[in-house]
Amino acid sequence: MTDIVFPALSTQRPDAEGVVTRWFVADGERVTTGQLVGEVQVDKVDAEVDAPADGVLRQVVAVDGVARQGEVIGRVDVA
Amino acid sequence: MTTTQEPVAEQAHGTHRMTTAKAVAEGIATEMRRDPSVVYLGEDVGAYGGIFGATGGLLDEFGPSRIIDTPISETAFIGLGIGAAVEGMRPIVEVMFTDFMGVCLDQIYNHMAKIHYESGGNVSVPMVVTMAAGGGYSDAEQHSQCLWGTLAHLPGMKVVVPSNPYDAKGLMISAIRDDGPVVYVFHKGVMGLAWMARNDRAVGDVPDEAYTVPIGKAAVCREGKDVTLVTISRSVHHALDVAERLADEDVSVEVIDLRSLVPLDRPAILASVAKTGRLVVVDEDYQSFGMSGEVVATVTDVDPHLLHAPALRVANPDTPVAYARTLEQAILPMPDRIEAAVRRVLAT
Numbered sequence: 001m002t003d004i005v006f007p008a009l010s011t012q013r014p015d016a017e018g019v020v021t022r023w024f025v026a027d028g029e030r031v032t033t034g035q036l037v038g039e040v041q042v043d044k045v046d047a048e049v050d051a052p053a054d055g056v057l058r059q060v061v062a063v064d065g066v067a068r069q070g071e072v073i074g075r076v077d078v079a
Numbered sequence: 080m081t082t083t084q085e086p087v088a089e090q091a092h093g094t095h096r097m098t099t100a101k102a103v104a105e106g107i108a109t110e111m112r113r114d115p116s117v118v119y120l121g122e123d124v125g126a127y128g129g130i131f132g133a134t135g136g137l138l139d140e141f142g143p144s145r146i147i148d149t150p151i152s153e154t155a156f157i158g159l160g161i162g163a164a165v166e167g168m169r170p171i172v173e174v175m176f177t178d179f180m181g182v183c184l185d186q187i188y189n190h191m192a193k194i195h196y197e198s199g200g201n202v203s204v205p206m207v208v209t210m211a212a213g214g215g216y217s218d219a220e221q222h223s224q225c226l227w228g229t230l231a232h233l234p235g236m237k238v239v240v241p242s243n244p245y246d247a248k249g250l251m252i253s254a255i256r257d258d259g260p261v262v263y264v265f266h267k268g269v270m271g272l273a274w275m276a277r278n279d280r281a282v283g284d285v286p287d288e289a290y291t292v293p294i295g296k297a298a299v300c301r302e303g304k305d306v307t308l309v310t311i312s313r314s315v316h317h318a319l320d321v322a323e324r325l326a327d328e329d330v331s332v333e334v335i336d337l338r339s340l341v342p343l344d345r346p347a348i349l350a351s352v353a354k355t356g357r358l359v360v361v362d363e364d365y366q367s368f369g370m371s372g373e374v375v376a377t378v379t380d381v382d383p384h385l386l387h388a389p390a391l392r393v394a395n396p397d398t399p400v401a402y403a404r405t406l407e408q409a410i411l412p413m414p415d416r417i418e419a420a421v422r423r424v425l426a427t
Contacts, residue, residue, distance in 0.1 A: 019273075021273035021277075022098075022271075022273070022282070024095070024096040024097060024282070025096065035095065036095060036097060036101065039098070039273055040273075041273040041274065044274045046132075046272070046273035046274065048101075048135075048136075
């Protein structure tokens with residue numbers, strides 16, 4: 001199991017909160033390393049989230065859910 | 080734990096879901112990998128990734144000699160692109176907003192669009208100019224215009240305006256490979272930007288490999304038999320929303336996404352109107368002297384009797400796009416106005 005963490009977008013505010021704006025892959029779908037799986041946003045800056053491993057994607061924070069930078073927003077269950 | 084013969088469900092790869100912005104960037108990257116003569120230049124296209132995300136990640140892969148941040152001097156960098164193109168490169172040059180094409184229009188329509196003619200066909204200008212267009216997010220009169228009708232009015236350049244991720248990538252690749260100048264207009268509202276109102280039609284499945292969407296070919300994105308809605312770009316999304324809503328009342332709306340304005344797919348318009356006998360044109364550009372009139376004339380030039388009711392146009396009235404939210408929403412061709420027009424043309 002590999003965690004997907006909210007990427008650090010604000011260096012000045014390491015504990016800044018952001019929003020998970022989109023999951024491109026449904027919960028339970030297979031993903032491959034490096035595949036674009038989601039998108040997050042802090043203020044008006046957004047960033048892509050790639051799969052850190054091959055496996056099955058599990059969404060932990062749903063779309064529009066709030067999370068702090070570095071917080072786990074999903075994971076990849078490695079089969 | 081025993082491992083049984085569990086087949087590894089190898090997902091049919093080959094497509095990925097992504098936003099239109101990502102699909103644009105992928106189309107550019109695909110061609111840059113294939114063809115070293117392709118470069119991208121403009122304001123904030125490098126480290127920033129384009130203010131609407133069209134060049135996200137490209138600087139990392141291709142470096143600053145091919146993803147080139149320019150000063151705010153549109154005349155100079157459009158001219159730079161033209162020079163590079165006539166010497167054999169395939170530059171993509173970004174004018175951040177269609178609203179500001181005015182500051183460099185001489186380069187665009189007196190040079191880029193005319194050199195091929197002026198040289199008796201001996202010199203080609205294989206160049207793409209990209210521009211962001213459209214309103215709906217309170218960016219007021221200087222950042223909300225479409226102006227694709229103005230571009231399409233000036234001869235010598237193709238004009239493409241994708242509405243979804245698949246077309247965005249395929250039209251970008253076609254535009255880069257085209258041997259003449261192509262203006263590639265993307266509406267900010269179709270890009271799938273996280274800071275704009277969520278739009279699920281801005282996300283879709285896109286093949287991983289390079290593919291082309293032909294320039295000058297419309298798409299029938301929803302088939303119907305009672306009325307034809309001809310439109311482009313962000314308004315395609317509204318038209319589809321309206322068509323879905325009216326389907327509950329057994330009204331069958333055909334939606335045509337023109338995808339290109341130049342060349343205009345007139346046969347597609349005629350074929351659909353010949354079938355339905357009713358036409359509504361939706362355009363987020365100014366109404367007069369633009370796309371909406373051209374689409375109606377496409378029908379009446381050939382056979383006015385194809386229309387069983389007068390054609391209707393739903394476009395921006397001939398006034399700047401207001402900043403005030405309520406005024407802006409009244410000016411733009413939003414779903415309520417489209418639906419009212421469809422009902423009216425059906426009642427006639």
